[in-house]
Each structure stands twice: as structure tokens, then as C-alpha cells.
Amino acid sequence: MFQVGDKVVYxxxxxxxxxxxEEREVLGEIRQYYVMHLPVGNMKVLVPLNNVGTLGLRGVISKAExxxxxxxxxxxxxxxxxxxNRRYRANLEKIRSGNILDVAEVVRSLAQREKDKGLSTGEKKMFENACQILVSELxxxxxxxxxxxxxxxxxVLA
Structure with missing residues (x-):
């Protein structure tokens, strides 16, 4: 279980x-939620405590990592x-894994593909999203x- 002030990745x-x-009532049930502030994008997200394992919430990597x-x-x-379409699905699974090394792999491969052949609209959006996820943790x-x-x-990507 995480505490107030912990740095985590969603x-x-x-x-x-x-x-x-916080406790909030949703659909007649009172549940506890982490109130998480995402500095990159300046968003607030509510994460239900009972789904933390399923959602893959984890601590931020260390400086050494x-x-x-x-x-x-x-x-x-x-x-x-x-x-x-298969490449897109494979990259999406890597992003969903929550593993920063997988996300970095997606960023690297899409950056390389953009230099070589260009990206489709969907891949451009995925690249931006993966970069934002990576940047937010770094x-x-x-x-x-x-x-x-x-x-x-x-x-690094140049």
C-alpha cells in the first residue's frame, strides 16, 4: 500500500x-481512492485502492535505474x-505493461521508424503518449x- 507523498506510476x-x-461514494458504494497528481499534463487521477494490483500501480524507478x-x-x-496493425498492438501491450523499459523500447522503435519511413497518424499519437509516460517518470x-x-x-533519440 502506498502513502501520501509516494511517487507512483499508473x-x-x-x-x-x-x-x-479519500473515501468517495460511487454507485452507492463507499470506496477508498488514491488522489494522484500527474505533473506532466497537470492532471488529477483517482485510483481505487481495491484495484491497485490489477491496474499495475507501482513505485517510480530510482535514479540508478x-x-x-x-x-x-x-x-x-x-x-x-x-x-x-500488429506492430501497433505489440507496442500498445508494451505501454500497458507499465514497465518503463518496455515503454522506452516503444519510444526508441517509433523514433527510429519516424526517421526511416515516417509514422502513421495512430503511431504518431502512440509515440507522443509513450514519450509523455516516459518523461513523467523520468x-x-x-x-x-x-x-x-x-x-x-x-x-538521446537524435
């Missing part, structure tokens, strides 16, 4: 800080021969500003 949404634990993300981003992207892990992390990411 797969498909990104990383944030738990600001409070950022090096693993950097390595994934620097590795040579494997050129996928899958049709765009901002909290590195205790840095979003603009600095985005610049760092651009340099």
Missing part, C-alpha cells in the same frame, strides 16, 4: 505523486517487419523539470 497515464487518500532506460534508448532499434525519478527531460530525450 500505466497508460504516467507518473505522479499521491496527494491524498534511469541508466537502464538510457541504455534501452541508445540500443539499436530492431526493425519490425510486422504489418502496422521527471520524478531524476527530480528534474519536464523541459530538461524532454531536451535530454531529444538528444
Amino acid at each position: 500505466p497508460m497515464h504516467g507518473a505522479g505523486v499521491i496527494e491524498a487518500i 534511469v541508466q537502464g532506460v538510457l541504455q534501452v534508448l541508445k540500443d539499436e532499434a530492431v526493425v519490425s517487419t510486422l504489418a502496422w 521527471v520524478l525519478a531524476e527530480e528534474s523539470e519536464e523541459i530538461q527531460v524532454r531536451q535530454w530525450l531529444s538528444k
Whole structure:
């Protein structure tokens, strides 16, 4: 169980800080929720405590683990021969996993594909979403500003 002030990652949404634990009535049932603030995008999200395991909520990586993300981003992207729809589904599953290394892999492969052949509209949106998820966790892990992390990411992917 997480506490107020913990830095956590909510797969498909990104990383944030738990600001409070509140009880709310939904459909006649009183449930407890984490109130999570996502600094990248400046959103608040309510996460039901009884679904934390199912949703994949986890702690933010450490500063030491950022090096693993950097390595994934620097590795040579494997050129996928899958049709765009299968490639899209495979990338979506990686993002949904909540694993930052999988998300970094998606960012790397889509960045490479964009340089080589360009991206479809759906893949462009996925790329932006994956970058936002990655940036949001790196901002909290590195205790840095979003603009600095985005610049760092651009340099690494260049």
C-alpha cells in the first residue's frame, strides 16, 4: 500500500505523486481512492485502492535505474517487419505493461521508424503518449523539470 507523498506510476497515464487518500461514494458504494497528481499534463487521477494490483500501480524507478532506460534508448532499434496493425498492438501491450523499459523500447522503435519511413497518424499519437509516460517518470525519478527531460530525450533519440 502506498502513502501520501509516494511517487507512483499508473500505466497508460504516467507518473505522479499521491496527494491524498479519500473515501468517495460511487454507485452507492463507499470506496477508498488514491488522489494522484500527474505533473506532466497537470492532471488529477483517482485510483481505487481495491484495484491497485490489477491496474499495475507501482513505485517510480530510482535514479540508478534511469541508466537502464538510457541504455534501452541508445540500443539499436530492431526493425519490425510486422504489418502496422500488429506492430501497433505489440507496442500498445508494451505501454500497458507499465514497465518503463518496455515503454522506452516503444519510444526508441517509433523514433527510429519516424526517421526511416515516417509514422502513421495512430503511431504518431502512440509515440507522443509513450514519450509523455516516459518523461513523467523520468521527471520524478531524476527530480528534474519536464523541459530538461524532454531536451535530454531529444538528444538521446537524435
